[in-house]
Amino acid sequence: MDDMLDLLLDGVTEPRLKxxxxxxxxxxxxxxxxxxxxxxxxxxxxxxxxxxxxLGSRLA
Incomplete structure (x- = not known):
């Protein structure tokens, strides 16, 4: 589960991959x-x- 959330969160910071x-x-x-x-x-x-x-730090 932790690896899946890492993958999702890392993808959020990629401009082409929201x-x-x-x-x-x-x-x-x-x-x-x-x-x-x-x-x-x-x-x-x-x-x-x-x-x-x-997640919070990336939303700020």
Whole structure:
């Protein structure tokens, strides 16, 4: 899963390869926020937090 998200996020920065729109990226950040909940295992929370950070920095 982590490799798939890396591929998607790396593609977002390529000008010719927009895999997700800004609205989709914001929705994905919300979904990742759910995975960043204390109920989830540490590994899931860490990965979700990292993906949210990476996505957020690219949206800014």
């Amino acid at each position: 895999l997700i729109s800004g609205d989709e990226a914001r929705a994905l950040m919300d979904l990742l926020g759910v995975l960043d909940d204390d109920v989830q295992p540490e590994e899931i929370r860490r990965a979700a937090g990292e993906m949210r950070f990476r």
